[in-house]
Amino acid sequence: MTEMNLSQPKTKTQFTARTLALAIIPLILLAAIIAIFLATNAGLQTSASVPPGTLAFERVVLRPEQIIFSVINSGTSEITIAQVAVDNAIWESKIEPRATLQRLERATITLNYPWVENERHEIKVITSDGISFKREIALAVETPQPSPQMFLSFALIGLYVGILPIALGMLWYPFLRKIGKRGMDFVLALTVGLLIFLGVETLSEALEIGGRVPKPFQGTGLVTIGVVVTFLAIIAIGQLNRGRARDDASQKLYLAYLIALGIGLHNLGEGLAIGASYAVGELALGAFLVIGFIIQNLTEGFGIVVPIIRVRPALKHFAALGLLAGAPAIAGTWLGGFLYSDVFAALFFAIGAGAIFQVVYEIAKLLGKESGTSAWNALNVAGLFTGLAIVYVTGLLV
Amino acid sequence: MSLLRDKFFSRRDLLKLGAVGTLSAVGANFLLPKSNAAAQSKDDLRAQTIAHAQHALQGPCNCEMSTANLLAADEMNPTKFLTTFDYGVVSQLADGRTVREYEIIGEDKEIKVAGGVKFNAWTYNGFVPGPTLRATEGDIVRVKFINKGSHPHSIHFHGIHPANMDGLESVPSGSSFTYEFTAEPFGLHLYHCHTMPLKRHIHKGLYGTFIVDPKIPRAPATELVMVMNGFDLDQDAENEFYTVNGVAFWFNEHPIELRVNERVRIYLVNITEFDPINSLHLHANLFYYYPTGTNPTPRDYTDTVALGQGERGILEFQYKTPGRYMFHAHQSEFAELGWMGFFNVKAADV
Numbered sequence: 001m002t003e004m005n006l007s008q009p010k011t012k013t014q015f016t017a018r019t020l021a022l023a024i025i026p027l028i029l030l031a032a033i034i035a036i037f038l039a040t041n042a043g044l045q046t047s048a049s050v051p052p053g054t055l056a057f058e059r060v061v062l063r064p065e066q067i068i069f070s071v072i073n074s075g076t077s078e079i080t081i082a083q084v085a086v087d088n089a090i091w092e093s094k095i096e097p098r099a100t101l102q103r104l105e106r107a108t109i110t111l112n113y114p115w116v117e118n119e120r121h122e123i124k125v126i127t128s129d130g131i132s133f134k135r136e137i138a139l140a141v142e143t144p145q146p147s148p149q150m151f152l153s154f155a156l157i158g159l160y161v162g163i164l165p166i167a168l169g170m171l172w173y174p175f176l177r178k179i180g181k182r183g184m185d186f187v188l189a190l191t192v193g194l195l196i197f198l199g200v201e202t203l204s205e206a207l208e209i210g211g212r213v214p215k216p217f218q219g220t221g222l223v224t225i226g227v228v229v230t231f232l233a234i235i236a237i238g239q240l241n242r243g244r245a246r247d248d249a250s251q252k253l254y255l256a257y258l259i260a261l262g263i264g265l266h267n268l269g270e271g272l273a274i275g276a277s278y279a280v281g282e283l284a285l286g287a288f289l290v291i292g293f294i295i296q297n298l299t300e301g302f303g304i305v306v307p308i309i310r311v312r313p314a315l316k317h318f319a320a321l322g323l324l325a326g327a328p329a330i331a332g333t334w335l336g337g338f339l340y341s342d343v344f345a346a347l348f349f350a351i352g353a354g355a356i357f358q359v360v361y362e363i364a365k366l367l368g369k370e371s372g373t374s375a376w377n378a379l380n381v382a383g384l385f386t387g388l389a390i391v392y393v394t395g396l397l398v
Numbered sequence: 399m400s401l402l403r404d405k406f407f408s409r410r411d412l413l414k415l416g417a418v419g420t421l422s423a424v425g426a427n428f429l430l431p432k433s434n435a436a437a438q439s440k441d442d443l444r445a446q447t448i449a450h451a452q453h454a455l456q457g458p459c460n461c462e463m464s465t466a467n468l469l470a471a472d473e474m475n476p477t478k479f480l481t482t483f484d485y486g487v488v489s490q491l492a493d494g495r496t497v498r499e500y501e502i503i504g505e506d507k508e509i510k511v512a513g514g515v516k517f518n519a520w521t522y523n524g525f526v527p528g529p530t531l532r533a534t535e536g537d538i539v540r541v542k543f544i545n546k547g548s549h550p551h552s553i554h555f556h557g558i559h560p561a562n563m564d565g566l567e568s569v570p571s572g573s574s575f576t577y578e579f580t581a582e583p584f585g586l587h588l589y590h591c592h593t594m595p596l597k598r599h600i601h602k603g604l605y606g607t608f609i610v611d612p613k614i615p616r617a618p619a620t621e622l623v624m625v626m627n628g629f630d631l632d633q634d635a636e637n638e639f640y641t642v643n644g645v646a647f648w649f650n651e652h653p654i655e656l657r658v659n660e661r662v663r664i665y666l667v668n669i670t671e672f673d674p675i676n677s678l679h680l681h682a683n684l685f686y687y688y689p690t691g692t693n694p695t696p697r698d699y700t701d702t703v704a705l706g707q708g709e710r711g712i713l714e715f716q717y718k719t720p721g722r723y724m725f726h727a728h729q730s731e732f733a734e735l736g737w738m739g740f741f742n743v744k745a746a747d748v
Binding site: 080083088090131 | 511512513516517629631632638646731734736
């Protein structure tokens with residue numbers, strides 16, 4: 001007994017073959033259990049047939065007289081594409097690189113089909129097992145191809161929904177400076193309200209798109225990772241910064257930058273949605289949508305400048321904050337218009353949500369410090385409600 | 399008329415007609431939509447030799463063949479199906495009447511219904527449609543049905559017969575039953591499984607053609623059997639493919655070879671499930687139409703005929719000029735889902 005006790009500190013630090021074995025034994029047993037299950041099937045009668053595969057559609061591109069789309073084998077078993085139909089007519093297709101797809105393998109299918117502008121089409125892929133997978137093209141328009149003019153147009157849309165409303169919102173800064181201590185707390189709480197609304201909205205968008213992602217990519221898991229990692233990464237960066245000596249003013253400016261970053265990521269996702277819907281012709285009613293975004297995003301510019309009401313930073317900081325929050329909308333429209341993918345869209349929205357929640361956390365902390373003992377007094381709660389109400393009401397306009 | 403007959407029986411023509419598949423495979427695969435996968439079946443066909451020609455041409459000679467000459471299921475294809483007739487094993491009764499004995503085996507089988515597309519069918523003798531049974535009016539018909547399928551099935555014949563031979567009672571899996579009746583009246587009939595649920599037993603492939611020839615034979619002609627059907631691959635009560643004789647776009651890729659002025663007789667049967675009607679439209683020509691083939695005079699001279707499920711009729715026509723002539727369902731949707739094909743009409747003296 002004594003000897004064993006004495007030897008304990010040693011085994012703690014030494015990594016011997018025996019330790020390795022201890023780590024591996026559970027894995028070996030796991031393999032054995034799986035093997036036994038596969039051999040006996042737990043006594044259940046299962047049919048010999050393999051479960052039918054699943055095929056997920058990815059990007060659909062329309063060119064003159066041509067439909068090009070890619071599919072991915074999102075099931076567990078091999079799948080062979082046998083026939084392709086458009087609008088319920090079997091059509092000649094070119095399948096590249098091959099028609100038999102292993103798990104997660106992709107194929108690009110090209111059809112020379114005289115599609116009709118602004119009308120509905122449906123493509124159908126029939127596998128060798130006779131299973132059909134359908135994808136609707138709700139409103140056929142030619143897919144925008146990267147061209148200087150297209151880049152410019154998308155940049156302008158990004159400017160309208162991103163940079164301009166945020167800049168306008170920031171113009172409330174001089175007004176905000178006139179309000180007193182309690183007013184300041186009120187608008188901080190109001191900002192929290194704005195951001196909570198925005199964060200939940202972004203998260204729900206992320207989960208919705210995540211639901212469309214081919215199953216093996218685990219949309220919900222991907223969104224969870226995006227949110228949590230972003231949230232904690234920004235906190236970690238903040239900790240690093242706090243290591244350096246900083247005054248209160250620069251901390252508040254830092255917070256403004258965090259808000260701008262979070263909103264920027266949110267706007268990246270927004271741009272992505274606009275670009276993608278433009279690409280699939282869903283922006284036919286787009287002008288109205290863009291106007292809605294402009295009005296709602298006004299509140300974002302307001303939120304950014306709230307932490308720096310007392311700070312008076314140099315003018316260049318305002319420009320930088322505005323760009324950080326607004327410019328990603330431009331990048332988003334480019335990405336969404338030219339290279340849209342549900343996987344990346346879900347991830348971008350998740351990152352945006354994580355960043356926004358992190359900002360909510362930062363502002364709430366600041367609010368606690370500013371308001372003394374009780375951060376959530378009647379005034380602040382009223383502020384938060386007002387914030388939520390403002391985004392909700394402006395959202396009604398979208 | 400005798401000229402036609404002579405022409406028909408010349409050995410040279412026998413070989414040429416039988417070579418339909420080989421020739422057409424080289425000829426025509428560019429005209430209409432089909433996928434990569436569809437191309438594979440073409441190669442299969444190329445590999446076939448004209449050795450099958452004699453089997454394929456049993457039809458028009460009206461002679462009495464024994465079942466031993468029939469094609470095995472894996473040798474069968476829609477082109478061969480056109481002209482493959484099962485006349486049964488023939489014997490005579492003391493009173494001089496002809497007895498024809500047929501054997502039909504019900505079995506589950508995975509078949510190909512379009513390029514690269516498989517379908518878990520229920521079949522009569524391993525092919526969809528089932529064998530074309532042929533007898534002459536007044537013959538005693540004995541059809542031994544052996545059910546090797548996984549479900550109970552039956553054979554319900556159209557025509558005149560006693561109630562106990564009507565095929566409403568199912569033959570359990572693993573057992574057999576012999577249907578016996580007199581072939582009447584002359585005309586074009588069909589048979590199909592009548593086990594409930596009827597829809598499923600029919601759409602999974604249990605049907606075929608039953609021809610009763612008149613005692614005075616019809617004028618000699620190139621006789622082709624065309625069974626119009628559909629395949630619902632994903633059991634959503636909607637057909638994914640429409641075919642004639644079992645494979646979508648088959649006659650698109652393998653046109654039927656004909657001669658100028660050759661008399662053609664099509665035995666057209668509609669057994670399409672789920673859709674109320676199916677139809678045939680002949681391009682650049684008109685045909686004489688004999689509904690159910692029970693009347694010696696045609697009802698119509700037309701280029702399109704629409705049939706409800708179970709309806710059938712005989713079409714007679716000939717082409718005046720060589721060329722490629724299309725035929726297809728005049729429901730455009732069916733045509734584009736597989737029910738279209740070509741006649742490749744060649745000059746008479748080639």
